[in-house]
Amino acid sequence: MITNPPEVHESGEEYHYRSPLWMVTQEPVLSRWVADLQHICQEQLEFPERNHELRISRTQADQMRETFAALIRRGESKLHRLCAVLCHNYLKSWEIHSVVIGQVPDLDERFTLVQSLQADEVFQMTDLDLGNRQLRKLRFGDDQRGWHQPLLVANFLDYEPLELDQRAIHRITSRIKAEEEIWNKVVDELFELDKLVKRDKHLRHLSRYVKDVFGLKVVVGEAERVRQFHEELRGVRVDASLREQLQIPVEKNTEAFQFIETKDYLQGSDNKRSGWKAMKSVVRWWDETFEVQVQPLRNYLKERERLSRQSHASFKNRREELRTEVARKIPLYGFYRDLLRWVFLNQDGQPPQYPHLKLEVVP
DSSP states (O other): OOOOOEEEOTTSOEEEOOOHHHHHHTSHHHHHHHHHHHHHHHHHHHOTTSOEEEEEEHHHHHHHHHHHHHHHHHHHHHHHHHHHHHHHHHOSSEEEEEEEEEEOTTSOOEEEEEEEEOHHHHHHSOHHHHHHHHHTTOOEEETTTEEEOOEEEEEEEEEEESSOOTTOEEEEEEEEOOOSOHHHHHHHHHTTHHHHHHHOTTTGGGGGGSOOSEEEEEEESSTHHHHHHHHHHHTOOOOHHHHHHTTOOOSGGGTSOEEEEEEEOSSGGGSOTTOOOOEEEEEEETTEEEEEEEEEHHHHHHHHHHHHHSOHHHHHHHHHHHHHHHHHHOHHHHHHHHHHHHHHHOTTSOOOOOTTEEEEEEO
16 A cells, blocks of 8 residues: 655654545555556566566546545535634634636636635535536637637635734635646656655756645735734634534544644745745644645735736646656656556557556456
C-alpha cells in the first residue's frame, strides 16, 4: 500500500500529509492495484533494460475514479463546514454567493456571475455543480458563430459579512482545486512530482503550479491585520453546540486546527515577485488537510481582477508545461500519463507502449 512519508509538524511531531492519491489508496478494494502500479514503476526506473509486466484492470480503474470523486466531494463538504465555523466565530451576519468566472468559447472575453445561495444549497451541491448550473442557463451567439454555451474558467464561494467589526473581515472565500484529472494526480504521486520539481533548478520556477486541493481565504482590510488574524486562528476552539448544528462530529480532531506549516508572503525575502501577499498555512482539521490564506483586501482585489481578465487556462497551461518538461526528462512519467489517460478515458483505442514492458489489459 502506498503511504506518504511522515512530515514534521511545527510542534516537532510527525504527521502524514494526505494527498488525493493517499486518500484513494486507503480504500482496500483499490490499494492493491495502485501499489502494483507503483511497484512496476519503481522497477522500471531502477532497471530500465529489464523486461517488465503490468496488468491493468478496467473495472478497478473505474472504481478508483468513482472513489476519487466521492472523496473529493467528502473533502469539499468538510471545507464548506469549516467556512461556516469561521463565519459563526467571526462574522455577525453574512450572505453566501456563488461566484463564477466564465469565458465565451474561442474568444478571450470573460465575465463574472454572482448568485446568492442558502446554506443548505452549499452542502447539497459541489462547487463545480454550482458553477456549471449557472452557466447552463446562458448562451452567447452571433450571426457567424451561432449560439454557444460559455466555458467555466473558475468558480468559488464567497461568504460576505453584512457589516464589519473591528477585525475588518471583508469575506471568506472557499475554492476547490480539484479540476485536475485523476490520472494526473496518480502519476504525479507515483513520481513524487512536487519533490522532483523543487530539486530541479530548471523546473523550480514552476513549483507553484503543483497545488493542494482544498483551500480557503480570509480577506481582511489592511496588511497589518493579516498577521493578527492569522494568530487568532491558531487559538480557535469550535464549540460543541456549533459542531452539532453544522453536523460536524464532536471529536478531538474537530475542536481546533492543527497547524502543519506556515509561510509569510507579506514582506521580506519570501514575498512573491508577482506582488501576491498573504499569510499561508497548511492545517489539519477533521482528518483533512486544508490550505488557509489570510490576505489584505487591496491585494485580493488585484488578484480577483487578474483572474477575471486572464484565462484560468493559462494557469493550467503552465501546469501542463511543467508536466511536459518532466516527461522530456523522464519518459516513463510521460508513458504513465498516457497510459492512465487511456485507461480512464479512451479504452476503445490502442494503449500506449513502452520499451521492455508487456502490458495486459483485463476487464
